[in-house]
Amino acid sequence: MKELEKLRQEIDQLDRRLLELLHRRFELAKAIGEIKRREGQGPLDLSREREVVRKLLDLNRGAFPEDSLRAVVLEIINACRQAQEPTRVAYLGPEATFSHMAALEFFGHSTEYVPLESVLDVFEEVESERARFGVVPVENSIEGTVSITLDAVSQYRVKVCGEVYVPISHHLLNQTGRKEDIRKVLSHPHALAQCRRWLRKNLPSVAVEEVASTALAARWAAVDPSVAAVASPLAARTYHLQVVAKHIEDYRGNVTRFWVIGKETPSPSGRDKTSLFFSVSDRPGALYAVLRAFAERRINLTKIESRPAKSEPWRYLFFLDCEGHVEDPGLSECLEEVRRHCLHLEWLGSYPRGDL
Numbered sequence: 355m356k357e358l359e360k361l362r363q364e365i366d367q368l369d370r371r372l373l374e375l376l377h378r379r380f381e382l383a384k385a386i387g388e389i390k391r392r393e394g395q396g397p398l399d400l401s402r403e404r405e406v407v408r409k410l411l412d413l414n415r416g417a418f419p420e421d422s423l424r425a426v427v428l429e430i431i432n433a434c435r436q437a438q439e440p441t442r443v444a445y446l447g448p449e450a451t452f453s454h455m456a457a458l459e460f461f462g463h464s465t466e467y468v469p470l471e472s473v474l475d476v477f478e479e480v481e482s483e484r485a486r487f488g489v490v491p492v493e494n495s496i497e498g499t500v501s502i503t504l505d506a507v508s509q510y511r512v513k514v515c516g517e518v519y520v521p522i523s524h525h526l527l528n529q530t531g532r533k534e535d536i537r538k539v540l541s542h543p544h545a546l547a548q549c550r551r552w553l554r555k556n557l558p559s560v561a562v563e564e565v566a567s568t569a570l571a572a573r574w575a576a577v578d579p580s581v582a583a584v585a586s587p588l589a590a591r592t593y594h595l596q597v598v599a600k601h602i603e604d605y606r607g608n609v610t611r612f613w614v615i616g617k618e619t620p621s622p623s624g625r626d627k628t629s630l631f632f633s634v635s636d637r638p639g640a641l642y643a644v645l646r647a648f649a650e651r652r653i654n655l656t657k658i659e660s661r662p663a664k665s666e667p668w669r670y671l672f673f674l675d676c677e678g679h680v681e682d683p684g685l686s687e688c689l690e691e692v693r694r695h696c697l698h699l700e701w702l703g704s705y706p707r708g709d710l
């Protein structure tokens with residue numbers, strides 16, 4: 355037998371074994387689902403999921419690429435969780451936005467997705483429990499905070515229960531893949547801003563127009579041959595577009611952080627983050643007293659940002675993210691002290707940290 359045939363036979367045998375193992379894993383997850391239902395627990399245990407992924411990544415000594423291993427394992431867990439209870443997830447649509455990519459990364463392909471028109475629609479869908487989770491952008495490494503998300507999280511009765519980082523890379527897409535056919539370029543203002551130099555250099559006389567999302571631009575390009583969209587590779591696949599040019603952003607290392615919002619709190623995973631917001635009285639040292647409480651306990655802050663309180667001019671809400679889980683004794687004691695220095699303090703959630 356030829357060597358190639360022999361190797362293929364071995365792969366076929368291994369694939370059959372993988373399939374058997376997948377079925378067995380699926381049955382075990384269903385049995386766990388039954389126990390959770392009897393005990394009145396929801397199917398999702400984000401901390402356990404992160405632990406399963408981390409254990410396998412730690413064990414990975416072979417040549418199989420880490421990114422691919424992570425994607426395969428997450429997809430298997432997602433299918434098992436979906437078998438326990440179908441999960442409806444809302445995201446900032448339309449299909450093929452970066453929020454959609456974040457949702458797919460977190461919840462996999464076997465989940466029921468609801469694309470919605472605005473960030474507030476996603477919050478409303480989750481608050482009213484029409485969707486169990488929502489995925490919204492919170493911060494971009496170049497453009498900064500998505501203020502509508504911070505404002506909404508302080509107003510709606512939802513919690514932050516996860517985070518996902520998605521590398522942002524823009525492609526120029528149209529129906530033919532030919533630059534000469536382009537009369538107009540459409541995209542979201544952030545995407546256009548991130549590709550401004552490239553567009554000016556490579557398409558100097560072509561009109562550039564802003565639309566509500568990169569995915570909407572791709573939808574336009576799919577029906578108008580004179581239009582090109584600045585959008586994601588997922589948009590190219592979803593709307594059957596050709597790539598005119600890849601990675602046209604002016605800055606590399608562009609990443610967006612997304613929040614997963616819902617009504618549950620993952621248990622501590624050992625690698626968590628906590629988000630909160632607070633207001634302090636208008637006097638010297640008020641903010642310092644809050645920050646000192648974290649500093650004295652050596653609790654690392656990963657972000658702090660102020661937003662107008664809106665109830666009164668020149669009053670602010672401070673949004674803060676720190677390392678740790680609200681159930682960690684050090685952090686819970688810290689928050690007790692912080693509360694004494696604040697006019698108002700609200701905990702927004704503790705969740706496993708996303709992988710950068």
Ligand SMILES: O=C(O)C(=O)C[C@]1(C(=O)O)C=C[C@@H](O)C=C1
Binds near residue numbers: 402434
């Ligand atoms: O361990 C559990 O609690 C399970 O339900 C199994 C499992 C998995 O497939 O590994 C599935 C869903 C949960 O979110 C966590 C893990």
